[in-house]
Amino acid sequence: MATPAPAKVAVIYYSSTGTNAALAKEIANTAEQAGAEVRLRRATELAPPAAIESNAAWAANVRATADIPEAAPEDVEWADAVIFGSPTRFGNVTSQLKQFIDQLGGLWAEGKLADKVYSGFTSSATLHGGQESTLLALYNTVHHFGGILVAPGYTAASKFVDGNPYGTSYPLSLGASPGPGALAAVAHQARRAVMAAARIRPLPLTTRHIKEPAGTSAGHHAVAGVPATGPEEERYGYELPAV
Numbered sequence: 406m407a408t409p410a411p412a413k414v415a416v417i418y419y420s421s422t423g424t425n426a427a428l429a430k431e432i433a434n435t436a437e438q439a440g441a442e443v444r445l446r447r448a449t450e451l452a453p454p455a456a457i458e459s460n461a462a463w464a465a466n467v468r469a470t471a472d473i474p475e476a477a478p479e480d481v482e483w484a485d486a487v488i489f490g491s492p493t494r495f496g497n498v499t500s501q502l503k504q505f506i507d508q509l510g511g512l513w514a515e516g517k518l519a520d521k522v523y524s525g526f527t528s529s530a531t532l533h534g535g536q537e538s539t540l541l542a543l544y545n546t547v548h549h550f551g552g553i554l555v556a557p558g559y560t561a562a563s564k565f566v567d568g569n570p571y572g573t574s575y576p577l578s579l580g581a582s583p584g585p586g587a588l589a590a591v592a593h594q595a596r597r598a599v600m601a602a603a604r605i606r607p608l609p610l611t612t613r614h615i616k617e618p619a620g621t622s623a624g625h626h627a628v629a630g631v632p633a634t635g636p637e638e639e640r641y642g643y644e645l646p647a648v
């Protein structure tokens with residue numbers, strides 16, 4: 406039997422002061438050790454260089470991670486599993502990561518974001534500072550993608566240490582850098598995403614263009630102002646095998 410191709414994992418994160426960068430690197434290293442092909446990518450900075458330079462920690466992180474390529478939509482298209490990371494800001498995903506995600510509309514319209522594994526991680530200043538709301542806000546988007554959400558749950562001992570079944574989260578109140586507990590939790594999340602991607606990939610879930618009867622999406626077209634394409638409307642959808 407031919408050896409299956411390795412699962413492709415994209416780790417796409419934003420980090421101002423290095424916490425999420427450290428978590429992202431641990432995920433990337435662990436996924437690689439688990440046999441995956443990995444792309445570690447950072448979301449583009451939106452602030453002007455002067456603002457970054459005026460914050461020593463931010464400037465140091467930008468310099469330390471300058472060799473990590475910026476994320477591009479193609480990285481998501483390429484991946485079987487996408488693991489997103491973002492600091493918690495006001496209980497939500499950072500605008501920097503969201504700016505990247507909002508560039509994925511074209512791939513979404515083609516059905517190319519569906520059927521991939523997605524998972525997320527975050528950090529915050531305080532223990533109850535909104536990590537779970539950040540991850541749940543991130544996961545709203547995964548539902549729109551038609552993605553397969555693989556949260557860690559309490560599937561390893563490390564999850565009873567970081568205590569967050571929604572994804573790995575690290576509160577800076579525990580110390581400036583993620584310690585062994587957070588690194589173990591994030592490594593478990595990486596292995597779980599690789600395992601899920603490897604299992605899901607062979608399933609015949611690939612989206613294809615199919616013809617649907619006229620009027621099937623009339624409501625959608627009316628709302629979106631998109632003209633119907635003819636008597637049959639060509640949209641992405643599934644040709645599921647008989648079970």
Ligand SMILES: Cc1cc2nc3c(=O)[nH]c(=O)nc-3n(C[C@H](O)[C@H](O)[C@H](O)COP(=O)(O)O)c2cc1C
Nearest residue numbers: 420421422423424425494495496528529530531534
């Ligand atoms: C604008 C802003 C909003 C923030 N909002 C929160 C928050 O709601 N809860 C919290 O605990 N920390 C909050 N923080 C702290 C960040 O979560 C913390 O600095 C971040 O996790 C560090 O991640 P990084 O080192 O990867 O940039 C906020 C920070 C900024 C700059």
